Amino acid sequence: MLTRVFKQGLIWVFCLILIACTSANNPPVSDANSSPNSAERVVALSSLMADVTHKLSPEKLVGIPGSQLLSQNPDFQDLETVSSGRTPPNLEKVIALKPDLVLGAVGFHDQVGKRLEEIGISTRLVEVNSWQSLQEITQDLAKRLNADPQPLLQRYQSCLSPTPKSEKTALVLVSRQPILSPNKQSWAGDFLQQFNINNLTADLQGTSPIGGYVTLSAEKLLQVNPDVILVIDPANEGILEQFQNDPFWGKLQATTNKQVYSFDYYGLINPGSLEKIEQACDRLRQIFSSSS
Structure with missing residues (x-):
């Protein structure tokens, strides 16, 4: 039987990861009322879609x-905020802005998207679980905005180049109770694959309810014994410090060789914004170039 802490940890991580992506079995969708006509007023329900829209056509x-x-970025200071934290968007605020296109995330904004569709507001729900999906979404949105996607697509490509040349194996840990790690069907897993990083859970499948992530045991961690470990702490709960108190932690070669790194949740796990993605690229390049 799951402990209360296990349940809370799983729910919290699930909510955070779901903002970024859902199971790879669910393709990006748009509503039946979507029009091929250009959009002039866009409301974005996720930070990534807000950032991509702003870079394509800020006005x-x-x-x-x-x-x-976004709140820390002066480019967004004068725009209306339609949600707060993990609470659902305020429909009245969205409607009051008279948008002709609303952008959201599959699995996280389904209910809001359905309501908006019912009242005739064009809604596009997207899933970003790979670099390819990010590129395709950018190109699709650029068409709706009558904007040129090439500058953004070039930034995406520049972010991945040059890729580090390293034979080190890696493992990303996004939570401790349960211990979750991304496989190749997640944004994080695809990110590592784009960098030619040998992610030891890339091809693993498990019973985790979070698409693109597998649940690991302490025994499995010791078995795969990665060269490099990246620890994510999305809720600032001191996950790395908690791992360090586990008996098995000191037996890992990454720990012994001082190849354990705290890593930002935004960029690698949740794309968040282009700046965060670029920061993740730089950090991965730095870690795996120096650890070769």
């Missing part, structure tokens, strides 16, 4: 989510 973005990534 057409009229509403954004209440994200710390």
Whole structure:
């Protein structure tokens, strides 16, 4: 039987990862009322979609989510905020902005998207679980905005080049109770694959309810014994310090060789924004170039 802490940890990580992506079995979707006509007023319900829209056509973005990534950016200071934290978007605020396109995330904004569709507001729900999906979404949105996607696509490509040349094996840990790690069907897993990093859970499948992630035991960690470990702490709960108190932790070669790194949740696990993605690229390049 799951402990209360296990349940809370699983729910928290699930909510955070779901913002970024859902199971790879669910393709990006758009509503039946979507029009091929250009959009002039866009409300974005996720920080990534707000950022991509702003970089493609800043004058057409009229509403954004209440994200710390955006609140700290002066480019978004004068835009209407339609949500706060993990709470659902305020429909009245969204409608009041009179958007002709609302952008959200599959699995996280399904209910809101359905309501907006019912009242005739064009809604596009997307899933970003790979670099390819990010590129395709950018190109699709650029068409709707009558914008040129090439500058953004070139930034994506530049982020991945040059890739580090390293034979080190790696493992990303996104939570401790349960111990979760991304496989290749997640944004994080695809990110590592794009960098030619040998992710030891890339091809693993498990019973985790979170698409693109597998549950590991302490025994499995010791068995795969990675050269490099990246520890994510999405809720700032001191996950790395908690791992360090586990008996098995000191037996891992990554620990012995001082190849354990704290890594930002935004960029690698949740794309968040282009700046965060680029920061993740730089950090991966730095870690795996120096650890070769």
